[in-house]
Amino acid sequence: MTRAARERQLLxxxxxxxxxxxxxxxxxDEVADRAGITKPVIYDHFGSKEGLLAxxxxxxxxxxxxxxxxxxxxxxxxxxxxxxxxxSARAFLEYVADNEVSFxxxxxxxxxxxxxxxxxxxxxxxxxxASVGILRRAAxxxxxxxxxxxxxxxxxxxxxxxxxxxxxxxxETTIDExxxxxxxxxxxxxxxxxxxx
Numbered sequence: 001m002t003r004a005a006r007e008r009q010l011l012x013x014x015x016x017x018x019x020x021x022x023x024x025x026x027x028x029d030e031v032a033d034r035a036g037i038t039k040p041v042i043y044d045h046f047g048s049k050e051g052l053l054a055x056x057x058x059x060x061x062x063x064x065x066x067x068x069x070x071x072x073x074x075x076x077x078x079x080x081x082x083x084x085x086x087x088s089a090r091a092f093l094e095y096v097a098d099n100e101v102s103f104x105x106x107x108x109x110x111x112x113x114x115x116x117x118x119x120x121x122x123x124x125x126x127x128x129x130a131s132v133g134i135l136r137r138a139a140x141x142x143x144x145x146x147x148x149x150x151x152x153x154x155x156x157x158x159x160x161x162x163x164x165x166x167x168x169x170x171x172e173t174t175i176d177e178x179x180x181x182x183x184x185x186x187x188x189x190x191x192x193x194x195x196x197x
Contacts, residue, residue, distance in 0.1 A: 007045050007055075010035055015056045019104040023053055023112040050113050057109065057116030060102035061123040067095045068160075072130035081190065084134045086183035089160050093175045096164045103164060128153045140194045152193070156186055 001009070013034045017026050028049055032039045046052040071091035076083060096103040110120040131153035135141050141149055160182060167178045 003045075006037075006041070010042060010045060010052070011056050011059055014052050015060070015101045015105055018053060018056060018109055019101050023049075023109055026053075028052075050115075053109060054113040054115035054119070057105050057113060058119040060099070060105045061110075061116075061119040063099065063102055064092070064095060064106065065123040065126050067091050068127050069130050072127075072134055081134060081138055081194070082183050082187040085156065085186050086179045088131075088156075089163065089182035090175055090179040092160050092164060093167060093178055096168070097175065100168065103168075107161075107165065124157055127157045131156045135190075138190075138194045144193065152190065155189075159186060 010031065014026075014031050017031055017034070021030075026049065028039050028042050031052070032042055035041075042052060046055055068088060068091055071088040072084065074087075076087070105116075106120055106123075110116045128150065132146075132149050135149050135152060135156075141152075163178055163182050167173055167175075
């Protein structure tokens with residue numbers, strides 16, 4: 001197995017163990033046993049248990065960043081801000097539906113690693129920046145102070161994050177239904193900024 005393939009294998013196994021057992025109760029022995037290797041191989045790749053967790057969180061964050069950024073950056077002629085909000089939420093929800101372990105790493109375990117927490121912070125900053133770009137397309141928001149638009153973008157990203165956690169507890173709600181909830185709630189609030197009264 002190549003070094004890169006071994007790292008991918010270890011990250012997948014470790015992510016499952018970390019999200020099942022938590023950081024403290026995860027042992028390198030268990031990860032090694034599941035991978036069919038000796039413990040020193042893990043240390044050679046990641047240096048420590050924290051290094052392994054940091055790599056798991058960074059990988060998950062990079063995947064979420066890629067998916068959500070793509071939703072914000074695709075050009076949709078004639079699309080409204082509400083359409084972008086809906087598509088961003090849908091992309092995030094679809095990713096989590098297929099990669100629940102990654103989401104749990106980001107949500108529940110990133111604080112256990114300084115490096116992992118930094119990766120999550122970078123992911124969220126990128127999501128906020130992309131959101132600002134879409135929000136500034138509305139003429140009324142271009143006239144608002146940038147700090148205010150950034151605050152709105154932080155709220156957008158936060159709402160999407162909370163909705164994903166809610167949907168994991170309510171799988172009977174379809175991705176499309178959940179994405180529409182996000183779009184309707186956020187758009188309902190944004191209209192006060194965008195539509196003249």
